[in-house]
Amino acid sequence: MPELPEVEVVRAGLAPAVSGATVLGVTVLDERALTRHGGDGEDFEARLTGRVVDAAARRGKFLWLPLRPTTGERAATDAVVGHLGMSGQMLLRAPGSAPERHERVRIDLVHPAHGELSVVFADQRTFGSLAIDELIATPDGAPGGFGWAEASVPAQVAHIARDPLDPAFSDAAFRRDLAGKDSAIKRVLLDQAVVSGIGNIYADESLWAARIHPETPARALSTRAVNRLLGEVRHVLDKALAEGGTSFDAQYVNVNGQAGYFAHSLNAYGRTGEPCPRCGRPIVRVSFTNRSSHFCAHCQRSPRPLQASQAGRPEPLGARAQPRHPA
DNA sequence: GGAATAACCTGGATGC
DNA sequence: TGCATCCAGGTTATTC
Numbered sequence: 001m002p003e004l005p006e007v008e009v010v011r012a013g014l015a016p017a018v019s020g021a022t023v024l025g026v027t028v029l030d031e032r033a034l035t036r037h038g039g040d041g042e043d044f045e046a047r048l049t050g051r052v053v054d055a056a057a058r059r060g061k062f063l064w065l066p067l068r069p070t071t072g073e074r075a076a077t078d079a080v081v082g083h084l085g086m087s088g089q090m091l092l093r094a095p096g097s098a099p100e101r102h103e104r105v106r107i108d109l110v111h112p113a114h115g116e117l118s119v120v121f122a123d124q125r126t127f128g129s130l131a132i133d134e135l136i137a138t139p140d141g142a143p144g145g146f147g148w149a150e151a152s153v154p155a156q157v158a159h160i161a162r163d164p165l166d167p168a169f170s171d172a173a174f175r176r177d178l179a180g181k182d183s184a185i186k187r188v189l190l191d192q193a194v195v196s197g198i199g200n201i202y203a204d205e206s207l208w209a210a211r212i213h214p215e216t217p218a219r220a221l222s223t224r225a226v227n228r229l230l231g232e233v234r235h236v237l238d239k240a241l242a243e244g245g246t247s248f249d250a251q252y253v254n255v256n257g258q259a260g261y262f263a264h265s266l267n268a269y270g271r272t273g274e275p276c277p278r279c280g281r282p283i284v285r286v287s288f289t290n291r292s293s294h295f296c297a298h299c300q301r302s303p304r305p306l307q308a309s310q311a312g313r314p315e316p317l318g319a320r321a322q323p324r325h326p327a
Numbered sequence: 328g329g330a331a332t333a334a335c336c337t338g339g340a341t342g343c
Numbered sequence: 344t345g346c347a348t349c350c351a352g353g354t355t356a357t358t359c
Binding site: 032035085086087102123124125126127181182183187289290 | 329330331332333334335336337338
């Protein structure tokens with residue numbers, strides 16, 4: 001499930017291969033991969049072919065490749081925007097290589113130093129997408145994202161907040177946002193308009209590290225607790241980045257098709273029934289807005305007594321997960 | 328306007 | 344062995 005570390009690993013892999021490369025041709029095999037694009041596959045191919053890629057940039061879980069105009073030395077005005085969804089992959093392949101399983105789009109490039117190569121967008125569950133979108137100015141005048149020094153960002157990424165590793169991320173603004181939210185802190189961490197790059201895995205891990213119960217109302221957190229949480233979010237993301245991201249299955253790999261190792265370092269996520277690394281009591285799993293939360297009920301005390309009617313009560317150990325759509 | 332929820336989608340795992 | 348069902352979860356449209 002690509003979150004910030006996984007997407008950054010992909011961005012870092014793409015950057016040296018595609019920066020300065022010219023698009024020779026584009027093949028759209030499945031137009032469902034263009035749900036964010038304003039036109040059809042032919043439009044996507046026509047608008048991309050012949051363009052020069054300026055860089056590989058990222059904000060939160062969104063990637064983009066800024067495109068230079070076909071003539072002159074002007075700055076990039078639009079970009080190929082990509083989101084990996086749950087199972088998207090960006091792979092670097094030799095030109096003419098065999099089609100990947102679930103390949104949706106192939107972009108053939110020629111790089112002045114590396115020669116010809118292909119960027120393959122493959123996506124099993126088709127939650128990911130590619131689009132060509134205009135670049136607009138950032139409201140704060142700061143660079144649009146990682147790997148992109150210009151103060152611009154694709155229009156469809158403009159509503160996405162900066163991530164906690166971004167030098168322009170404002171801790172004070174984050175604290176103010178939380179102080180005005182009644183929602184559970186985990187829900188707020190997953191809200192990409194508040195803070196980007198965090199998904200279910202790193203939300204659970206950060207809350208476990210900060211000893212905060214996921215159902216705690218955001219506004220109930222003290223300044224000290226918010227600062228501790230931000231510190232743990234950054235620590236978890238940095239560590240995952242250093243280990244190449246989290247791979248549970250073949251759905252997350254870097255541009256060379258290799259898996260990351262952070263799954264071995266998880267303390268709470270996916271460890272239902274296993275002892276908490278801190279206190280030894282079992283990690284519990286509860287249903288949470290169509291997904292799961294994993295936490296230690298001892299280290300992460302509930303903000304209030306859980307009522308029997310609450311959907312989020314811990315399951316007995318070894319119990320089967322609740323159906324997502326109970327009758 | 329803020330918050331909560333459902334829908335989208337595929338393939339591996341599991342149960343019968 | 345084959346079929347049906349569950350499950351994973353990021354984003355967004357819809358509903359409350």
